[in-house]
Each structure stands twice: as structure tokens, then as C-alpha cells.
Amino acid sequence: MKLQIHRTYNFNAGPSALPISVLEKAQSELIDFRGTGMSIMELSHRSSAYEEVHNQAINRLKELLSIPDSYEVLFLQGGASLQFSMIPMNFLQPGKKAGYVMTGAWSEKAYAEAKLFGEVYQSASTKEDKYRSIPNLGQLTYHPTDAFLHLTSNNTIYGTQWRDFPDTGELPLIADMSSDILSKQIDISKFSLIYAGAQKNLGPSGVTVVIIRKDLLEQANTNIPTVLKYSTHTKNNSLYNTPPTFGIYMLGEVLNWVHELGGLSAISAQNDRKANFIYEAIDNSNGFYIGHANADSRSLMNITFNLKTAELEKKFLEEAKQEGFIGVNGHRSIGGCRVSSYNAVPLEACKAFNEFMTQFQAVNS
Numbered sequence: 210m211k212l213q214i215h216r217t218y219n220f221n222a223g224p225s226a227l228p229i230s231v232l233e234k235a236q237s238e239l240i241d242f243r244g245t246g247m248s249i250m251e252l253s254h255r256s257s258a259y260e261e262v263h264n265q266a267i268n269r270l271k272e273l274l275s276i277p278d279s280y281e282v283l284f285l286q287g288g289a290s291l292q293f294s295m296i297p298m299n300f301l302q303p304g305k306k307a308g309y310v311m312t313g314a315w316s317e318k319a320y321a322e323a324k325l326f327g328e329v330y331q332s333a334s335t336k337e338d339k340y341r342s343i344p345n346l347g348q349l350t351y352h353p354t355d356a357f358l359h360l361t362s363n364n365t366i367y368g369t370q371w372r373d374f375p376d377t378g379e380l381p382l383i384a385d386m387s388s389d390i391l392s393k394q395i396d397i398s399k400f401s402l403i404y405a406g407a408q409k410n411l412g413p414s415g416v417t418v419v420i421i422r423k424d425l426l427e428q429a430n431t432n433i434p435t436v437l438k439y440s441t442h443t444k445n446n447s448l449y450n451t452p453p454t455f456g457i458y459m460l461g462e463v464l465n466w467v468h469e470l471g472g473l474s475a476i477s478a479q480n481d482r483k484a485n486f487i488y489e490a491i492d493n494s495n496g497f498y499i500g501h502a503n504a505d506s507r508s509l510m511n512i513t514f515n516l517k518t519a520e521l522e523k524k525f526l527e528e529a530k531q532e533g534f535i536g537v538n539g540h541r542s543i544g545g546c547r548v549s550s551y552n553a554v555p556l557e558a559c560k561a562f563n564e565f566m567t568q569f570q571a572v573n574s
């Protein structure tokens with residue numbers, strides 16, 4: 210008997226949707242992982258069966274993102290939030306400054322954390338404009354002798370995304386790519402360090418991916434706890450201590466799914482189409498839906514908008530939920546509406562939401 214599978218339209222901002230084929234594969238391998246007679250969670254992280262999973266995930270990410278050999282891929286814990294402190298602990302050297310580009314709530318958190326470790330400054334900020342935009346590259350200030358420049362490539366809460374990145378030359382560029390990593394091709398060589406919590410585009414929560422240029426390690430501070438040094442993890446292939454083995458297995462399977470879809474060019478084309486369904490409904494609404502981000506800074510991952518009144522917005526969110534669209538509420542800090550259309554959200558979900566938006570407008574305007 211084949212059971213009817215119930216899957217909702219999941220627009221959660223993170224943790225977020227996973228590909229159903231990955232969930233099914235994990236389910237089929239759960240009890241007896243590839244002939245070991247135990248689940249992946251019960252295997253030693255020093256076993257060859259686990260190590261194969263671990264190394265395949267690293268290699269698949271290198272292949273998909275075209276990561277040069279001068280970089281290491283790490284799987285850490287503590288979320289993107291721990292990176293907010295690990296980065297300045299390791300790389301904000303005494304006597305140096307670090308610049309932070311302020312484009313939203315996550316940039317603010319990263320900046321506040323770095324302040325605890327040394328001198329930081331704001332390279333640019335769009336806060337005055339309610340974080341509706343990404344600054345022009347020409348507006349950024351930074352100095353070649355700084356420790357690093359930090360930016361947030363996609364602003365999950367406000368719904369903005371960088372299109373191009375600055376060329377900072379010798380100055381290390383560091384990016385929080387938690388909510389758009391693997392959504393499109395980027396030039397890794399512009400960055401010295403990229404980090405991302407896995408739970409948006411890469412897999413389940415519990416794993417943080419760090420892509421680090423090896424030569425950055427030579428400049429790292431040494432008076433910090435062993436487990437918080439990047440060099441500890443590069444020397445041990447992310448197996449210094451017990452890694453989140455199940456999360457890394459899931460991440461590897463999500464990467465295989467992206468590979469089978471045709472890699473980043475295929476994913477990126479699909480992400481364009483998905484976001485367009487929602488932006489089209491906003492732009493064709495004659496002001497019924499009010500987009501938060503300026504058009505040139507719009508995110509393809511998190512689409513944020515408001516309705517004219519709080520009552521109408523409440524009704525919209527309630528009806529969306531009734532229709533099976535989950536996670537459309539804006540972040541608790543700013544309210545409004547937000548559709549997160551990460552890699553694993555199917556095109557049909559965005560198409561269905563476009564139809565819902567059009568229908569809701571027809572009935573309520």
C-alpha cells in the first residue's frame with residue numbers, strides 16, 4: 210500500500226525545506242547504513258564508512274562551488290553565530306582594525322561580537338534607510354592594512370542581497386553567506402573566508418560550513434582556546450573532536466542532489482524563476498503589496514513585503530496559513546511578510562503562492 214504523503218508549502222526562513230528525495234534516501238538508509246548494520250548516527254566518526262561520507266561532502270562542495278586548492282572546507286558547530294566571535298578571535302590582530310558593512314540584523318550581531326575583541330568600524334551602513342539596500346561598492350571605506358572587511362551576502366531578515374562583491378586586494382574579505390551559499394555561482398577567490406550555517410541552503414541545522422584560504426591561517430592569533438582556532442580544524446580535516454555526523458551526511462546528500470539537478474547554473478536559473486513569481490505579484494499589484502527592498506538590492510532567497518494596513522496583513526497571513534503556505538510571517542523583529550525560497554523550495558510552491566497573492570488581492574481590494 211502506498212501512503213499518501215503530506216508535504217506543505219514550506220517557506221520557513223531557517224531551518225527550511227529539504228529536498229524530498231534526500232529525506233527519502235535518509236529514511237531508507239536509517240536503520241542499516243550501507244551494510245554496516247547500524248545507522249549513520251551510531252557509527253564511529255573514525256570509521257571508514259563515516260570518513261567516506263565526510264570526505265565526499267567536502268569534495269562535492271569544492272566541485273560545486275569551484276573552490277580553488279588554496280582553500281580548505283571545514284565543518285564546524287556553533288552555527289553562524291559562533292563564527293561572529295571566532296573570526297575576530299582568530300583574525301583581529303592587536304593594533305589592527307576590522308571593517309563591517311552594515312546591511313541588516315546579522316551584520317549588527319557580527320559587529321557587536323567583534324567589538325568584544327578589538328577595534329572595529331562601520332565600513333558603510335544602510336540602516337538609516339531601514340536596510341532596504343546594499344551600499345554601492347564605491348561607498349565602502351576600508352584600508353589595505355586592516356585585519357579584514359566583513360559583509361553579509363544575503364540579509365535574511367530584510368530581504369536584500371549583494372549582486373557584486375568588492376575587490377579588496379590584499380585586505381582579507383570575509384562573508385557571512387548563511388542564507389545564499391550555493392544559490393548561484395560566486396568567485397570564491399575574492400574571499401579569504403566564507404561561512405554559513407547549513408540550515409538554509411545546505412542541510413539541517415547543527416553544521417556550519419567554513420571555506421578558508423590557507424594563507425589566512427598564518428596571520429591568526431594564537432592565544433585562544435584550541436577548539437576555537439581554525440588551524441585546529443584544518444589540521445584535523447574537521448575531525449579534531451566528534452563532528453555532527455548525521456548533519457554532515459545530510460549535507461552531503463543535499464550537495465549530491467544539487468549535482469544531479471545540474472549544479473549551480475541549474476539551481477541559479479530556478480532560483481531566479483522562483484523569486485520572480487513573488488516579485489511579479491508585488492510589482493503587478495498597483496501598491497497592494499509593498500516590497501521592502503529597493504529593486505536593485507532584492508534578494509532571490511528572502512522576499513519581504515508588507516500590505517497597506519496591519520489588519521489586512523494579519524488577514525493575509527492567516528489565509529496563507531490556511532491554504533498551507535507555512536513560514537510567511539516576517540521575522541519577529543520587523544513583522545510584515547517574508548517568503549524564503551531557498552534551493553530546496555520547489556518552483557510549484559512559488560507559483561502557487563503567486564496565484565494565492567493575486568487571488569487575495571482580487572478579493573480584498
Ligand SMILES: *Cc1c(COP(=O)(O)O)cnc(C)c1O
Binds near residue numbers: 291386387
Ligand atoms: C540564520 C543566519 C545566521 C544565524 O545562524 P545560526 O546558525 O542560527 O547561528 C547568521 N547570519 C545569517 C545571514 C543568517 O541568515
